[in-house]
Amino acid sequence: MKQETILAQAVIETPRMYLRPMRTSDAGLLGMYHADKRVAEMTTSIPHPLPPGAAESFIANYTKPERQSFAWVMDATEFGGSEVMGMISLDQMDRNQSEIGYWVAPAMWNTGFASEAVHALVEANPLENCTIFGSVFQDNPSSARVLTNAGFDYLGDAEAFSVARNAKVATWTYLKRLS
Numbered sequence: 554m555k556q557e558t559i560l561a562q563a564v565i566e567t568p569r570m571y572l573r574p575m576r577t578s579d580a581g582l583l584g585m586y587h588a589d590k591r592v593a594e595m596t597t598s599i600p601h602p603l604p605p606g607a608a609e610s611f612i613a614n615y616t617k618p619e620r621q622s623f624a625w626v627m628d629a630t631e632f633g634g635s636e637v638m639g640m641i642s643l644d645q646m647d648r649n650q651s652e653i654g655y656w657v658a659p660a661m662w663n664t665g666f667a668s669e670a671v672h673a674l675v676e677a678n679p680l681e682n683c684t685i686f687g688s689v690f691q692d693n694p695s696s697a698r699v700l701t702n703a704g705f706d707y708l709g710d711a712e713a714f715s716v717a718r719n720a721k722v723a724t725w726t727y728l729k730r731l732s
Contacts, residue, residue: 563677567669567670569634574616575615576616577616579626580609583626583637586658587603588601592656593716595693596715615642624643625640627666638657638658639666639667640656641654643679643680645680648683649681652688653671653686655699662695667696668702675704678731684730686726686727687700687705688726688727689724690715697727703729705727706727707725711723
């Protein structure tokens with residue numbers, strides 16, 4: 554039996570789920586959702602089609618001790634839901650700033666889980682950030698509403714490269730000051 558070491562990372566409770574650190578046993582469900590073109594195309598970093606071993610590599614990057622990025626799985630098993638409903642992350646930047654990213658499984662779209670996760674993560678502020686940035690593709694206004702509902706202010710337009718789309722995509726950028 555192999556025992557898994559989970560690095561110290563806050564577990565955050567919301568009314569309908571826990572935001573918990575990723576674990577290697579999440580690879581199957583993460584791989585299934587990452588392989589979904591609808592999910593991949595709304596991120597900058599998930600490729601489509603998903604190559605073999607990508608989910609395991611993804612988890613390894615977010616669980617290594619020297620990481621600058623922290624990710625939480627949206628887990629509703631304690632509430633009668635799915636073990637992996639989505640993911641939310643904070644990528645550390647300089648000057649006590651992070652960039653937030655998130656995705657929710659298509660079956661959970663328009664259920665408020667993304668908003669609930671963003672609200673909870675911002676309120677918990679586990680990295681003790683002064684500012685959190687977020688950007689969303691302009692063809693995903695639902696994701697923009699998640700940020701504005703969490704109190705993020707619109708900064709402006711930009712663009713980001715999407716690996717799944719193999720193209721630059723127009724984005725809206727937001728920020729939330731926490732102190």
